[in-house]
Amino acid sequence: MTHRLPLKALLGTVALFLAVMAHADDASTVFERFKAASGGAIWDGVHSLQSVGTVKAGGLNGEFHITQDLLTGRSSESYKAGPIDGAQGYDGKRSWEREPGSEVAVHDAPEAIRRARSSAWVDAHGYWYPQRIAAVYGKVEIRELEGKSYSVIEATPDKGDPITLWIAADTGLLARIVQRQGQDISTTVLDDYRDVDGVRLPFRYLTDLTDAAGRTDPRNHEEIQIDHINANIAVSNSDFAVPAMVSTAHIGDASGITSISFDLVNNHIYVNGAVDGKPARFMVDTGGQNLLTPSAAKKFGLNSEGKMAAGGVGEQSIDLAFARAKQVSVGTATLANPVFLVVDLGELPKVEGVTLDGLVGYEMFQRFGVKIDYAKRQLTLSDPKKFSPPPGSTAVAFDFDGHMPIVSGVLDNIPVRLSVDTGSRDSLTMSAPFVHAHGLIEKYQAAPESVTGWGVGGASRGHPARLGELRLGNQSINNIAGDLFTGTKGGFTNPDLAGNLGGGVLRHFVVAFDYANKKMYLAPNADFGKPDAFDRSGLWLLTDSDTLKVADVAKDSAAERAGLHVDDRIQSIDGAPISTKSLADWRRQLRELPVGTRMTVEFERGDKSSDATLILADRIPATMK
Numbered sequence: 128m129t130h131r132l133p134l135k136a137l138l139g140t141v142a143l144f145l146a147v148m149a150h151a152d153d154a155s156t157v158f159e160r161f162k163a164a165s166g167g168a169i170w171d172g173v174h175s176l177q178s179v180g181t182v183k184a185g186g187l188n189g190e191f192h193i194t195q196d197l198l199t200g201r202s203s204e205s206y207k208a209g210p211i212d213g214a215q216g217y218d219g220k221r222s223w224e225r226e227p228g229s230e231v232a233v234h235d236a237p238e239a240i241r242r243a244r245s246s247a248w249v250d251a252h253g254y255w256y257p258q259r260i261a262a263v264y265g266k267v268e269i270r271e272l273e274g275k276s277y278s279v280i281e282a283t284p285d286k287g288d289p290i291t292l293w294i295a296a297d298t299g300l301l302a303r304i305v306q307r308q309g310q311d312i313s314t315t316v317l318d319d320y321r322d323v324d325g326v327r328l329p330f331r332y333l334t335d336l337t338d339a340a341g342r343t344d345p346r347n348h349e350e351i352q353i354d355h356i357n358a359n360i361a362v363s364n365s366d367f368a369v370p371a372m373v374s375t376a377h378i379g380d381a382s383g384i385t386s387i388s389f390d391l392v393n394n395h396i397y398v399n400g401a402v403d404g405k406p407a408r409f410m411v412d413t414g415g416q417n418l419l420t421p422s423a424a425k426k427f428g429l430n431s432e433g434k435m436a437a438g439g440v441g442e443q444s445i446d447l448a449f450a451r452a453k454q455v456s457v458g459t460a461t462l463a464n465p466v467f468l469v470v471d472l473g474e475l476p477k478v479e480g481v482t483l484d485g486l487v488g489y490e491m492f493q494r495f496g497v498k499i500d501y502a503k504r505q506l507t508l509s510d511p512k513k514f515s516p517p518p519g520s521t522a523v524a525f526d527f528d529g530h531m532p533i534v535s536g537v538l539d540n541i542p543v544r545l546s547v548d549t550g551s552r553d554s555l556t557m558s559a560p561f562v563h564a565h566g567l568i569e570k571y572q573a574a575p576e577s578v579t580g581w582g583v584g585g586a587s588r589g590h591p592a593r594l595g596e597l598r599l600g601n602q603s604i605n606n607i608a609g610d611l612f613t614g615t616k617g618g619f620t621n622p623d624l625a626g627n628l629g630g631g632v633l634r635h636f637v638v639a640f641d642y643a644n645k646k647m648y649l650a651p652n653a654d655f656g657k658p659d660a661f662d663r664s665g666l667w668l669l670t671d672s673d674t675l676k677v678a679d680v681a682k683d684s685a686a687e688r689a690g691l692h693v694d695d696r697i698q699s700i701d702g703a704p705i706s707t708k709s710l711a712d713w714r715r716q717l718r719e720l721p722v723g724t725r726m727t728v729e730f731e732r733g734d735k736s737s738d739a740t741l742i743l744a745d746r747i748p749a750t751m752k
Contacts, residue, residue: 154264154280157267157280157294158255158294161254161294162255163299164300165320166325166326172359173197173326173358173359175196175197175198175358175359175361175362176195176197176328176357177192177194177195177356177360178356179191179353179355180330182351183350184208184348184350184435185447186434186448187211187449188208189207189208190207191204191205192206194360194366194367196250196367197251197252197259199219200217200249200251201247201366202246202247203215203217203366203367208433209449211451212227213225216369218367218369219247221234221239221369222234222240222242223370225372226490227449227451228417228466229372230494231369231370233369234528234529236528236533236623238309239527240286242306244284244286244287245282245283245287245288245289245306246290247284248262248284248290260285264280264282265280265281267279277293277296277303279292280294288306290306292304298320300317300320302317303315309529309623310338310618310622311336311339314335314337315333318331323356326358328353328356331350331351331352332349333348333349334350334351339620340615342616346436346446375462376463376494377460378458378459378510379459379460383510383513384508384513385507385508386506387457387458387505388505389506391501392480392481392709393479393480393711393714394551394552394553394629394630394631394633394634395549396410396506396549396630397411398487399457400457400458401455401456402429402452402454403429403452403453405426407423407427407455407484407485408483409484410485410486410487411487412488413488413532413550413640414488414546414550415488416468416488416530417455417462417466417467417485417486417487417490417491418467418469419468420470420471420472421469423484423485424450426484429450429451431450431469432448432450433447433448434446434447435448437468437470437584445584448468449466449467449469450467450469451464451465451466455467457487457491458506458508462491465490473585474585474669475581476670477676479710486550489530491508492640493642495509495510496511496639496640496641497639498637498638500517501633501635501654502652502654511641511643514643516639516646516648516650517637519650519651520649520650521650522646522647523646524645525547532640532642533546533547533624534547534599534628534647536597536598537597538555538597538598538626539594539595543561543625543626544624545625546627547633547647548629549630549633551580551627551629551631552580552630553579553629553631554630554631555609555627555629556587556589556609556626556627556629557612557625558621558622558627559614559615559619560622561624561625562613568611568613571592572752573590573747574592574681574683574747575681576590577679577681578667578678578679579591581667584617586678587612587614587617587619588614589611589614590611591610592610593606593607593747593748594608595607597632600649602636604632604635606658606659606749607631608661609626631659632659635652635654636649637649658749661746663718663720663743663745664717664743665681665684665685665687665746666717673698673704673706674698674731675705675713676694676697677692677693677697679693680693685743685744689728689739689740691728691741692732696730699728699729700716700728700729701727721743722743722745723742724742725740725741725742726740726742726743
């Protein structure tokens with residue numbers, strides 16, 4: 128069984144090892160020894176397995192079931208732990224997932240298909256039966272880990288991604304499986320082998336995720352203990368088929384359509400809603416799931432359970448729990464029995480200059496047709512049967528790997544795959560692997576690294592740059608103010624994605640999402656073609672009572688030349704007290720006032736007051752050079 132973290136969508140090893148190239152056996156010899164040690168020819172008559180056990184993850188305990196068709200690699204598994212339950216599977220062509228809120232998604236992105244294919248190869252025992260799913264192998268390495276020796280084989284199944292198997296020298300049995308999942312590496316340790324009808328099977332699986340910086344967070348450690356395994360049960364196509372999505376959503380208006388006004392702050396969409404009938408303030412985020420802050424969950428009387436690790440664009444991981452409500456509403460659109468992630472958003476309210484209770488995201492988009500009219504500040508949710516694209520719009524197909532839609536386009540003649548994220552304030556953030564692979568820092572003569580965003584996990588740093596032309600369908604967006612991420616931690620280290628398309632670009636359109644048919648629609652609005660202005664101060668500011676706290680000063684920027692420092696607290700600009708404008712308005716002024724504008728900044732540094740002259744200057748060119 129290849130374990131695929133049944134709790135992963137709601138979110139190596141730490142030990143050091145010595146790798147030695149030795150006079151190792153070839154892969155076929157190692158696998159023959161593995162087969163002999165685990166049952167030999169008896170395996171030839173085993174065509175299916177059904178396992179029942181318990182799961183422990185993130186402070187939650189529950190039950191776990193999996194059915195596997197060894198002849199094809201098909202599988203389906205389900206779990207229930209604390210307030211959440213869900214399922215996932217592979218039907219022989221694509222993987223699928225049923226979320227705790229009963230939303231069902233088919234993961235049809237190329238990288239998701241490859242990953243599922245590799246897991247299916249292990250489930251089908253393709254290393255013994257290549258006629259089921261074939262693979263090519265690298266050289267066998269002999270490695271020592273914690274005093275034990277292993278034959279380590281990297282296999283690349285047909286139409287799959289590389290996956291690494293560790294076979295223990297002392298037992299001849301499969302001891303661990305290592306596979307990449309997005310920006311993380313999943314390592315599953317298999318032990319507690321027992322006899323089942325003449326074959327030996329592992330009854331315990333321990334799984335950890337290691338990020339691109341080599342960090343393994345114990346909060347995401349998962350243990351599965353198998354209680355019982357049945358071999359050669361009857362299976363059918365329906366056991367592995369994508370399940371129907373249970374109806375939990377409705378729109379109160381007889382038209383099947385509801386429209387809600389929203390506030391656009393820092394390119395983020397904020398709407399009023401309700402949780403169990405109590406007023407709530409949400410950010411609308413295609414890039415996230417339904418989420419509440421701990422204080423909001425308490426305010427709504429919800430009980431939070433579990434303790435996993437959540438990460439986002441920032442470098443840090445923070446605690447994540449789960450809570451189930453009776454309903455969540457936006458306008459007259461309502462979801463029944465929703466599950467919320469409960470996450471402390473940290474400094475985000477200060478970054479935004481607004482208060483919020485949480486996010487509405489994937490679950491709403493999966494259940495309703497969604498139209499966002501940025502110019503009119505209007506969000507429209509509709510019954511999927513009543514959805515219609517905006518007039519004059521371009522259709523852009525998307526696929527899924529997880530919860531975020533992924534579109535294909537072309538950036539300056541380079542093909543790109545981009546996640547679409549209304550929860551990002553930026554225009555276009557390019558991921559570190561893509562930046563390095565294409566030499567984008569040099570290509571775009573990017574500015575020095577600075578804070579370019581802030582989200583779950585804190586600040587995100589990148590290199591601001593003026594990009595050229597992005598083509599999506601038949602739409603072209605020119606002279607984008609982008610940022611190039613080069614770090615090793617956070618959400619922008621995924622090698623499967625070129626980048627993340629955010630509100631800075633989307634705000635120039637009426638944007639609509641039809642998740643049922645996997646289409647995004649773009650209709651240019653009155654802001655289309657207007658310059659994508661970028662900050663001219665070099666300041667990253669947070670609200671701090673009646674002042675603005677300087678969280679970052681960009682190198683070679685106007686703020687650095689003015690002598691401003693991190694932790695300075697700005698009291699007024701050009702004589703206007705900070706309290707006279709919102710943070711978003713101050714940012715707009717620092718972005719849109721002409722180059723050369725002189726501004727008097729009064730600030731506190733420690734217990735001393737001072738002032739500085741800030742002379743606005745471009746940090747990136749107005750157009751691509």
